[in-house]
Structure formats: structure tokens, C-alpha cells
Amino acid sequence: MIRFEAVSKHFPDGTKAVDGLTFRAPTGQITVLVGPSGCGKTTSLRMINRMIQPTSGRILIDGRDTSTMDETELRRGIGYVIQHAGLFPHRTIVANIATVPILLGWNKRKARARAFELLERVGLPASFAKRYPAQLSGGEQQRVGVARALAADPPVMLMDEPFSAVDPVVREQLQDEFLRLQGDLGKTIVFVTHDIDEAIKLGDQVAVLRTGGHLAQLADPAYLLAHPVDDFVADFVGKDRGYRALSFQASPHFALAQERTVPLGATPAQAAGAARGGWILVVDEGRRPLGWIEPDRLTGPIQPEMLARGGTVATVGGPLRNVLDAALSSPSRRGVVVDDQGVVLGTLRAHEVLAEIEDRARPELQDEAVPPAGGDRPDEESQQGEESQQGQSGRPNGGARRVDSAGSADSAQPSEESPA
């Protein structure tokens, strides 16, 4: 666990980058520091590995005051990933990844073997080992950056906007893989971002900082969305927070409506015969959804380019947000739900999802779990509240968020009405 105790950083020119920051980053969890530029989030991160020295206050890692530790030793025990990866341009990928093991004095063979293992772990082919960073795309470089940070298996990782320099599609991939990796590794991670969506997607807890380095609110994402502590946090988490909060609620076993489907190449007559409400779902040979089509408009056998592709697809047991979005985005108004293999199980309408949402309670308001703005809670109290906060701040539908990316077998029970 990393603890900030009344940490401040005042620069010589008088600016207060961080002011009396007190919070805990629990072991094995992702703590996201988020806020507008100038809120001191990067400064706070860099004070953990003493790239920046605090003006006052203490930072403890597993109870040890970092200011008493040798700074080089401290840094070798902390993984560090930054925007644009910061890879060494003159070293091959495998040499980049092996950096910290070599610094720690591992023998070359062991360090190389470890580097190859990590290359695979972050989803890159072994053929990349001999390449130089400039020969990789931004997203690939960022994966190498993560591999390099993990090389010596540090218990703590610091990540400074690691995914913000890549395009949105790659960013989402990297985020999902990062969560999967963290699911396996359970590192204590402090993650800095200015992007609230990224913060609520990745964080086990999110610390919202306001300009001047004050902690505005620290809570788990669902709680933060349901109970912003003030206008600043409410504005920062965004106007669609009600909708986004659904990301943290696993969908129940909805009774799905059975949906008749046709394959590509079906004739207008076949399609019209199977259609319901003027629309028919087209699937591939594995019964995976391809898109919707209106048989009335068909003049010949169904071709891929004729399909309306606007509808999103939700995985069974995934977050309510995905199920609702599938219904809202579907041209037929029927949201497609698939199993873990992507096979169509059935469809669901928005009002059915809404009925479920209205039945659910919002996360309960917890006075104890939220430090007052500024985070200047007395130390004794924070120690005492440690256990209780961890318990209380647990996500109401624990693990729902992971289900989305990893797929959970136990919740993937097709409803009775769905086709076999």
C-alpha cells in the first residue's frame, strides 16, 4: 500500500502543485489520479518514486518512508510507464524490456529470457525482439513500455497517461489488455490521466484532484458517479454520469426474446418470411450477428454491403450499459445479446432494460468512506477507517466491469427462450 500523508509540493516560483494531499493506494488495486491540467496529478505521481521531492509530508510504501530509502533502489522496485513510452531509441526491444533486470545485476541470459516472456505477455510477437522502437507503431511501443515496467516484477507501478497518445481504438485495446494483465498480476498501481472515462474504466478507486493539488474526492467509480461530492467533481465526471454508472452494474439473466435470423445470400422472400417488425437479423455461418436488414427494401439476395450496421452487440452478463446501448442503437429497436463466443442468444428492448435499472438501488451514500475536500483527515482516523473503507468502497456489483472484457462463464447462462 502507498500512503500519502499531508504531502505538499511548492515550487520555488511560489506555485503550489500539490497541497496537503492525503490518501491511500491499496495493495493490488488501481488508484487513478484524475483532474484538469495543473491539478498536480503528475507531480504527485513523480513524488512516489522521488523524481520530485515533496516540500513537506511523507509518502510511505508498505509502511516505509520513501525519503529514507536510496532513491535508485526505490526506483528499481517501481515500474514506470509514461506517455509515448519513453523507450530507449538506441536499444532493441528486448534490450529495452531487460533494462531494469540488467540494472539489478541479473545475468544476461536470464534477463533476455524474462524479456521474451514479457514480450509475449503484452501480446507482441517474438519477432519484434530485435527491432528498434522507431520501427514499432505508437500502440506497440506503449506495450513495450508496459513490458519494460513489468520486467523485474515490481510490486508497485506508476503510470503517467500511458495510453493518451494513441488513437481511440488502440487505446481501448490497450486498456482492456491492461485490465486483463492486472487481473493476473495484481500490482499496486497509481495511474494518472486527465480522461475521466479512462479513470472510471480502469480505477478500483478514483481520486479527483482540483487545480492547486487538492483532493476533491476519492471513491470507487460507481460511487463517484452516483455521489459527486461537489459541483467541481460533478462537472468533471460529466453530464452523462447516470448512463455511465451503468458500466458498473452487471446485467441480470434477462428473459431474451427469441430472434429469427437469416444467413447472407438469403432471398427477399426468405427474409420477409422471417422478419418481425419489418426487420430481420442477418448472421454468419457461426450464428454471429452481422447486421439488420429491412426485407421490404430488398431487391435481391442479401449482400454484406446492404446491412445496417449501427447496432451494438451486448455480451450476456456484461454491464447494463452495454445491454441498454445495444437496444438504443439497434435499427430494429431490439438489442442483440450474444454469448461469450459471439453467438446470438436473443434480443431485448430498451424498456425491459430500463425497468431493471429502475428496480436497482444506487450505491448507498457513505459519509465515512469519502474524505472531506482537501483530504486533510487526521491520521489516526484514516488508519482506523482503513479496513472499513476497503469494505465499503467495494464495487456494488463487484467484478462486473471485468466481466465485460474477460467474459465470465458462470453468468453466461442463456435464457430459456433463447435459441440453442
Next chain:
Amino acid sequence: MTWLPDHLGEVLSLTVRHTYLAGVPLILGLLIALPLGWLARRYRGLYPILIIGTGLLYTIPSLALFIMLPLLLGTKILDPANVVIAMTIYTIALLVRTVADGLGSVPDAVNQSATAMGYRRGRRFLSVELPLAVPVISAGLRVAAVSNVSIVSVATLIGVQQLGSLFTDGFNRAFMEPIIVGVVACVLLALVFDGVILGATRLATPWQRAGKAPS
């Protein structure tokens, strides 16, 4: 054109001396310029002092420096060490700025991540900053090499033998052939220096020739 075949041995030995007098200072100058350039980067206040100070050294006329050094150092006037020291000073004059700029060309993110990985300052300099500064330093070194080959010839005037001796010889006898041979030999020598530096740079920077990402 019978002069050259008759004096081939002499020309070769002058070339060897010329190579020594221009080459050794190049290496010594680089070794001294590296820490000075590092200091100029490390301590902002030192940068102008070091850059302007060493830059001014280059404006000292070479003949004056060759004559002054024995007085300052107590060496004999004919001692080739005077020339080696003078040429080292010129090399430093050209390279301190180059080294400082070369180190300055290393991306900040790379230095930051090296520090965050747990490099201590000295090791970071040797294994991250210096290798990345090689392309810039190499460019400065090539200029210094050509400059050295050219300036060394002035040393003939203080009695130190090298290819420049052919110029005074030809001038005194109003005889063109040694002068032409001397000029050609100097140009060839400068090309050889340049080629060696280029080759060494290529070996030291395989990453520079690697292609870009296909995207």
C-alpha cells in the same frame, strides 16, 4: 613528374607524422570535451561560460599558439608535444558545444524514463545519453578532423615536420610539385579521417538505420 617517385619515402613519413599530429589531438580533445560538454548541460549557469570560453580558444591564431605554448609550458620549442597540445585545444574549442548540444538532443522523456528505471547519473550518461548523442557529436568531430588536418600544416613554421613541410620546401625553391603533392596528400588524409569517423559512427548507431514503422 619525377619528384614524387624519388621522394615517396619522405612523403609517406611526413604523412604518418601528419596523421599523428592531427589524429591524437582529435581523440584527446574529444575525451576532454565530453565532461566539459556534460557540465555545460548539467549546470545551466556554466553553459554560456564554457561554450563562449572554449569557443574563443579557436580564435587564437595557430602560429601564435605554437609559439606561446613552449613559453607557457616550459617545453622545448621543437617538441611536437606543443603541436599536439595546441591541436587538442582547437579540438576542444570545436567539440564542447557539439557535445553539449548532442546531449541536449536526447529526448527528455528518454532521460526521465532512464532515471525512473533506476539509472544513476554516471551510468545514465554512459549508456543512454552518450550513445544517443553520437550522431550529433560525430558531425562535430568530422568538422574538427578536417580543421585539424588543415591547421597542423602551419606547424612547419616552428620546425615540426609534417606534410606542411612540403609547402615551405616548394615555396623556398619556387617548385610546384611538392606543394601539389602536399595539398593532395592533405585532402586524401582529411577524407580518410572523415571516412573513419563515419564508419565508426555507423557501427555505433545501428538504430539510426533501422526503418520506420510501416503505419
